[in-house]
Amino acid sequence: MPYQGGKRLSGEKASKLGHLDVVNSALVNELIEQFEDQEPAQVESLANWEAIPNGETPLRLIFAVDGSKQTIRSDFPPYKELSFIKTALLRLDQHAIEKLDPVAPHPMALRDIMSDSAMYHATVLPLKGLSINGQSNYDAVRRIIFDSLQDQSLNAEPYKTLKWLAYEKWSGQQKSSPSFGCPHCEKDIGGLSFDQDEGACEHCGGHLYLTDMIGFHLEMSEDAAPESVATAYMLIHETLLLFTGIRFFWEAKKYSVLSNALFIKDGPLFLKGQYSKLVIPIRNFFDFAKQKGISVHVVGQEKTGAFFDHLEIIARNAPNNSLFAPSNEYIRKEIQHRPERAEPYGSRTNYGNKLFVKFDEYHHLVLSIPTGHYTDTDSLDVFLSLNRILVSLPPILSHRHECALVPVELANGVASLSSYPSAAILKVFADI
């Protein structure tokens, strides 16, 4: 791709490459031939498709989360950069979805659903060139994250959920938070004592927020934060919204309501690298619920990425109403094309295992479903409440978009920033 145009110099034109005579290169020609010779991707029978079990009743209550983010940059120096983030949790029931026109849902009917049963959170993070009350960008972002999770419009519920997860409050024990690196001296801190919101580093005495445990500071510098911090905030907040629903029913001991609800996350059940501190507590929760015999139904659906691309190929030859759980070995060889590594796929970052599902010619889904503690077993038995989750999906498959679920489409509508203040309006505020 040509370089983009700057302020004073025009962008590089693709036609300038003409004189390089790339097509005279033997190597380039060979590569082009290889592209042209390419057969449609071969469908190997390595995928072991099985029929989707039936016999269960669909879950009645459905919760879906989604988020969006928009980064605004000032046009003139000193360059400033802000990221607006919005997340939403939507509650639906199967009856409400049945009443919608599947092909062209009436906008007013959608509006009613959204106004009655959606909650959303919005915040803004300074990424570059902004100082707040004389604090460095680094400390300002840490503070804003701490405050934003306690958003009073949501009664600080996502923050309470963070504490519920970090201290594993369901266990009835007074556990410490997971350990984390100090944002001031970088030394490892054993974790904050049970139920603490703030504390001091045992090495340097620096001030700590519980939210530092999540790991945002690990990719920030003193005066700037990369856009990936905003993305990570959005993903963490979506996760906390989802678990807020679960925590609410759990703490109220409404186990029968909980076991009749499906929680859908847009994207995989995954927290990457430095943000994976919550993965172990989340797995511990699912395992605890399993030991107690309480069904908690959570599913993540990813619509892009290597797993989705792979399913696009293998789904062609798969029978309708079938599923396939790829083993660690299959993921490594067929999807990631990686050499053998010591660490199994997702063992530190995922709180659900992958599952490929094909319902019909229009709908094949990459799902993640929790297993409790990590396992690389590819048996279908490891997935928690698999059958009940799968039987709940056909009634909510979208008739408007392939491979889509109606609750996620609707949550996306609520979370979408472009449908609320337009990007131009955001920019007007950002320039003040």
Ligand SMILES: [Zn+2]
């Ligand atoms: Zn320290």
